[in-house]
Amino acid sequence: MDYDVIIVGLGGMGAASADALAGRGLRVLAVDQFDLGHARGASHGRSRIVRQAYFESPDYIPLLRRAYALWDTFPADCRLRRVGCLMLGPDDSRLVAGATRSAEVWQIPIELLTAAEVTDRFPQFAPGPGDVALFEPDAGFVRPEETVAFLAARARTRGAELMTERVHSWEVTGHGVRVWTPMARSPPSGWCWRLGPGHRPWPRRWRCPSASSDGSSTSSLQPGMRLGSGPT
Numbered sequence: 070m071d072y073d074v075i076i077v078g079l080g081g082m083g084a085a086s087a088d089a090l091a092g093r094g095l096r097v098l099a100v101d102q103f104d105l106g107h108a109r110g111a112s113h114g115r116s117r118i119v120r121q122a123y124f125e126s127p128d129y130i131p132l133l134r135r136a137y138a139l140w141d142t143f144p145a146d147c148r149l150r151r152v153g154c155l156m157l158g159p160d161d162s163r164l165v166a167g168a169t170r171s172a173e174v175w176q177i178p179i180e181l182l183t184a185a186e187v188t189d190r191f192p193q194f195a196p197g198p199g200d201v202a203l204f205e206p207d208a209g210f211v212r213p214e215e216t217v218a219f220l221a222a223r224a225r226t227r228g229a230e231l232m233t234e235r236v237h238s239w240e241v242t243g244h245g246v247r248v249w250t251p252m253a254r255s256p257p258s259g260w261c262w263r264l265g266p267g268h269r270p271w272p273r274r275w276r277c278p279s280a281s282s283d284g285s286s287t288s289s290l291q292p293g294m295r296l297g298s299g300p301t
């Protein structure tokens with residue numbers, strides 16, 4: 070079987086990539102070693118914080134603005150809930166100083182609060198005497214499991230094929246890239262997929278990072294849901 074894009078991993082990154090690429094009319098195969106909604110990666114759970122005043126670096130903010138615009142197009146249960154985000158610490162801490170700098174560079178609305186103002190507005194927190202806070206009202210949280218399920222389902226309706234298989238290896242051939250699963254080692258029932266001869270080399274940013282972690286519990290999201298079965 071030939072595809073334009075083969076995505077390894079159907080967590081948040083893979084599901085979003087499958088959805089976006091299938092939406093552009095590309096032939097997409099997305100493969101995950103576990104069933105959709107599993108709890109052995111990084112995209113399970115009930116919430117993820119989303120914010121723009123990134124203390125890590127202002128360089129992320131154009132990407133975040135694009136992400137905000139896309140989150141707002143999602144169904145209600147997947148949308149970004151703008152409940153605000155409070156970041157507490159010494160004013161010269163990496164967290165507070167970095168977030169303040171990003172907000173200044175990109176004119177992100179924030180409020181800088183003293184420890185006394187934090188205690189007054191957010192009595193559940195007890196800042197230390199040297200602490201200050203940065204409140205970002207447009208920050209909030211998203212529901213990762215619902216969002217992955219939505220993106221995977223929409224990718225499928227847009228023509229992507231989703232499969233439960235562990236990718237064993239891949240190789241560059243004269244005609245493209247061939248991706249192998251363990252079953253491919255036992256022909257004739259082996260599975261392999263190729264990026265077709267006409268495929269264009271994709272920039273690295275389209276590659277889904279492969280991640281793994283140990284864990285055994287099943288997510289609350291449609292446990293046991295299979296992604297599909299593969300062709301020979």
Ligand SMILES: Cc1cc2nc3c(=O)[nH]c(=O)nc-3n(C[C@H](O)[C@H](O)[C@H](O)COP(=O)(O)OP(=O)(O)OC[C@H]3O[C@@H](n4cnc5c(N)ncnc54)[C@H](O)[C@@H]3O)c2cc1C
Pocket residue numbers: 077078079080081082083100101102103109110111112113116117118119234235236237278279280281
């Ligand atoms: C506890 C926790 C809290 C977090 N909080 C936040 C937060 O508040 N805000 C925030 O922005 N980020 C947060 N993050 C980070 C964020 O959740 C991750 O960056 C994001 O989910 C990564 O998505 P991913 O698709 O890259 O990885 P994953 O969701 O891990 O998906 C990778 C997928 O690849 C599959 N895979 C790997 N190898 C193979 C193979 N060989 N063959 C087939 N499939 C394979 C795995 O099974 C997995 O499903 C948090 C992460 C964790 C763990």
